[in-house]
Each structure stands twice: as structure tokens, then as C-alpha cells.
Amino acid sequence: MNYCSHCGAPVELQVPQGDTLARHVCSRCATIHYLNPKLVIGCIAEWQGNILLCRRAIEPRYGLWTLPAGFMENSETTRQAALRETVEEACAHVEIDDLFCLVNVPHIDQVHLFYRGRLLAAEFAAGSESLETALFPETDIPWGEIAFRSVAFCLKAYFADRRAGHFAFHEGDLPPLPTIDRQPG
Amino acid sequence: MNYCSHCGAPVELQVPQGDTLARHVCSRCATIHYLNPKLVIGCIAEWQGNILLCRRAIEPRYGLWTLPAGFMENSETTRQAALRETVEEACAHVEIDDLFCLVNVPHIDQVHLFYRGRLLAAEFAAGSESLETALFPETDIPWGEIAFRSVAFCLKAYFADRRAGHFAFHEGDLPPLPTIDRQPG
Numbered sequence: 122m123n124y125c126s127h128c129g130a131p132v133e134l135q136v137p138q139g140d141t142l143a144r145h146v147c148s149r150c151a152t153i154h155y156l157n158p159k160l161v162i163g164c165i166a167e168w169q170g171n172i173l174l175c176r177r178a179i180e181p182r183y184g185l186w187t188l189p190a191g192f193m194e195n196s197e198t199t200r201q202a203a204l205r206e207t208v209e210e211a212c213a214h215v216e217i218d219d220l221f222c223l224v225n226v227p228h229i230d231q232v233h234l235f236y237r238g239r240l241l242a243a244e245f246a247a248g249s250e251s252l253e254t255a256l257f258p259e260t261d262i263p264w265g266e267i268a269f270r271s272v273a274f275c276l277k278a279y280f281a282d283r284r285a286g287h288f289a290f291h292e293g294d295l296p297p298l299p300t301i302d303r304q305p306g
Numbered sequence: 307m308n309y310c311s312h313c314g315a316p317v318e319l320q321v322p323q324g325d326t327l328a329r330h331v332c333s334r335c336a337t338i339h340y341l342n343p344k345l346v347i348g349c350i351a352e353w354q355g356n357i358l359l360c361r362r363a364i365e366p367r368y369g370l371w372t373l374p375a376g377f378m379e380n381s382e383t384t385r386q387a388a389l390r391e392t393v394e395e396a397c398a399h400v401e402i403d404d405l406f407c408l409v410n411v412p413h414i415d416q417v418h419l420f421y422r423g424r425l426l427a428a429e430f431a432a433g434s435e436s437l438e439t440a441l442f443p444e445t446d447i448p449w450g451e452i453a454f455r456s457v458a459f460c461l462k463a464y465f466a467d468r469r470a471g472h473f474a475f476h477e478g479d480l481p482p483l484p485t486i487d488r489q490p491g
Contacts, residue, residue: 124314126307126330126339131314139434141394142379145311154311156380157344160417193343194327198410198479199417209326220408220477225383232345232384249324290475292405294383 127152158230162202163190163272165279166215168240171256172276174263175210178252182268188235188275189213191250203236211254213245222278222291224271233271237279237288259283270295312337343415347387348375348457350464351400353425356441357461359448360395363437367453373420373460374398376435388421396439398430407463407476409456418456422464422473444468455480 122145125132130149137144137153145154165188166173174186189210193202200217207215215238224233245254257263259280267273271293278291307330310317315334322329322338330339350373351358359371374395378387385402392400400423409418430439442448444465452458456478463476 122311124309124311126309126311126317129309129314129316132311155377158378158380158382159342160345192340193417195341195343195415196412197343198412199408199477200410200479201412220475223384223405225385227381227383227386230380232378290405292384294385 122154122156125150125152126154156230158227158232160193160199160202161190161231161233161271162193162199162206163188163233163235163275164203164207164215164217164238165221165235165275166207166211166213166238166240168243168256171258172262172279173207173211173213173240173245174255174257175247175251176253176255177250177268178247179250184252185266185268186263187268188272190233190235190272199234200236203234203238207238208248210248210251211245212248213254214241215239216241219288220290221288222275222293224274224292225294226271227294228297233269233275235271235275307339307341310335310337311339341415343412343417345378345384345387346375346416346418346456347378347384347391348373348418348420348460349388349392349400349402349423350406350420350460351392351396351398351423351425353428353441356443357447357464358392358396358398358425358430359440359442360432360436361438361440362435362453363432364435369437370451370453371448372453373457375418375420375457384419385421388419388423392423393433395433395436396430397433398439399426400424401426404473405475406473407460407478409459409477410479411456412479413482418454418460420456420460 125147128150132145189207191206218237221237282288310332313335317330374392376391403422467473
């Protein structure tokens with residue numbers, strides 16, 4: 122952030138009076154611009170024991186498989202976001218059940234929420250951000266090609282709970298991935 | 307939002323290619339500025355059956371009672387936010403238990419999360435955003451002076467669950483408050 126989105130003047134990093142963290146503060150109109158984590162919301166949708174996955178048509182993680190999910194928008198609820206993302210990414214209509222997991226990804230300022238859901242029909246197709254969509258039984262989940270660690274966390278907890286016969290709420294924190302030193306050559 | 311926070315040029319409302327909603331797009335550098343809901347995170351902290359409340363020293367709802375809670379910051383987890391807010395607003399240290407409730411407040415683009423927690427000692431005091439802090443038994447909760455509906459939702463669900471002997475996870479959506487027509491005179 123370089124400029125004030127309200128008046129267009131340059132911003133400066135400073136700790137506002139009564140605050141504890143440095144914020145971007147406008148040098149002219151004094152507006153304080155706060156930056157806060159974003160919610161990513163998705164759905165683990167089941168049809169006759171199979172799970173609906175989408176293969177990503179966009180970066181990051183182009184070509185890898187994920188649950189339908191995306192950034193929550195203003196003016197919607199968390200359930201509406203889960204419904205909307207499932208329509209947009211998989212052209213699928215679901216009944217949303219309970220919130221199933223919350224995954225913190227603090228190094229990228231995100232909180233991921235996944236709801237359990239049930240497809241209303243075996244009808245789905247690739248939305249504009251998906252290359253393809255498919256139903257997977259637990260035994261065929263492409264674990265080596267899952268796009269995001271939060272999705273793998275959610276799927277593993279889901280199958281464990283389903284085997285145990287009871288769905289609980291799960292919470293996890295993802296640390297940054299270790300940096301791999303790549304030597305040229 | 308009037309200006310691009312990246313380059314300072316005016317922004318225009320338009321639907322980016324492949325998107326479905328109007329966004330603020332920079333007229334010069336084409337940066338798309340997304341606006342997303344914010345997370346407010348708090349703690350319902352218990353000490354020997356009593357609940358820790360804070361009386362607000364700031365607007366909105368100056369002088370009314372609330373649970374320690376506030377906006378989640380970048381680079382922290384949801385639990386860290388609950389711990390931090392309880393220290394900042396009530397100078398109290400808690401052990402955080404399970405996530406207890408999620409309340410959508412879509413008309414102000416917020417999602418509120420409250421964790422259950424236990425005070426580690428009967429030590430608390432007003433932080434800079436509180437006029438006073440106090441422990442309340444269920445029978446003395448100042449229901450008519452609770453600052454936010456999400457806090458009342460959380461407290462009611464908490465006491466109901468406690469009486470039932472089992473804490474579940476609760477989710478709720480708050481609609482806008484009805485506008486009261488005030489006739490002059």
C-alpha cells in the first residue's frame with residue numbers, strides 16, 4: 122500500500138495513538154488503513170459416498186485438485202459463500218450441513234472454512250475456474266495432486282470422522298512450507 | 307474507495323473479465339482492489355462459573371458490556387486473536403478451548419467468532435478500550451446493556467449448553483436491525 126484509497130495522498134507506516142501495530146496512515150486526510158485476514162470458504166460435498174473435487178484452471182496450483190472454495194464476498198454469509206463457490210466452480214447445487222473445519226494459514230493472512238454438504242443431484246460440471254470436476258470415492262482421492270494443504274486437512278478429517286460414524290468440528294494451523302534451497306544446475 | 311492504493315490513480319467500478327461482481331479497478335495500473343468481510347474474534351472466558359465482561363470505553367456502543375473481542379490481525383491465528391483481545395481489553399490471561407460460535411453480520415461485512423476459554427487466575431482489569439471489567443454469574447448478566455447482538459447470541463447459547471451439560475458449536479446470522487422512523491417532535 123502506497124497511496125490513500127480515500128484521498129490519493131501518500132500513506133506512511135506509523136503506530137496510531139492507542140494502537141500497538143504499525144498501520145498505513147494517510148499523510149493528508151489521516152485515514153488509517155487496516156489490513157486484515159481474508160476468509161476462504163468451501164464445501165466438501167458428498168454424493169453416494171463420493172466427494173466432489175475440481176481441477177483448477179487458474180493459478181496458483183493450476184491443474185491440481187481442490188474442493189470448491191474461494192474468497193468470501195462482502196454482504197454474504199459464510200453458508201451463502203459455500204453455496205456460491207460450489208455453483209461457480211462445479212456448477213453443482215448442494216444442501217449445506219454443519220461447519221466442518223477451520224484452518225488458519227497465518228503466513229498468507231487467510232482463514233479457511235469448509236462446510237459439509239450433500240449434492241442434490243449427480244449434476245456437476247467445470248465452472249470457469251475449473252478444468253474438470255469429478256466425484257471421487259475415498260480410495261481414489263488423488264492425494265499427490267491436491268492443490269492446498271487446507272483441502273488435504275479437511276479431506277483427511279472428513280474420512281476419519283465418517284469411518285468413526287460421527288462428524289466433529291476440526292481446527293488446524295498451517296505453518297509456512299519450508300523453503301527448498303535450489304542450487305543452479 | 308476513490309484511488310488506487312498501489313499507484314494513486316483514480317479507481318473505477320467495473321466487472322473484471324471472468325468475474326461476476328463490480329470491483330474497484332485502477333484506471334492506470336489496472337490493479338483490482340477486492341473488498342472482503344472482516345473477522346471479529348473474541349472469547350467467552352469463565353472463572354468459577356462467572357463470565358468476564360468488559361464495559362466499552364470506545365464507540366460504537368460506548369458504556370455497554372461486551373465480551374473481549376476485536377478485529378483479527380494479519381499474521382495471527384484465530385486462537386491467537388482471541389488470546390490477544392482478552393489481554394488487550396481485559397488484561398486477562400486465558401486458556402482457549404474449542405470454538406463455540408460463528409455469527410454472520412453480512413450487512414456490515416463481518417463474521418464474528420467466539421472461543422470458549424478459562425481464566426488462569428481471577429486477575430483482570432480494564433484495558434485501554436474498556437471502562438471496567440467484571441465477572442458476572444448467569445443471573446446477573448446485564449442483558450439490557452449488552453453492546454452487540456452477536457455477544458448476546460453467544461452468551462445465551464453458552465448458558466443453555468452449560469445447563470444441558472454439553473457445549474456444541476453454534477452458528478447464527480444477524481439481519482440488519484429494523485430502521486425506526488423517528489418523527490420530529
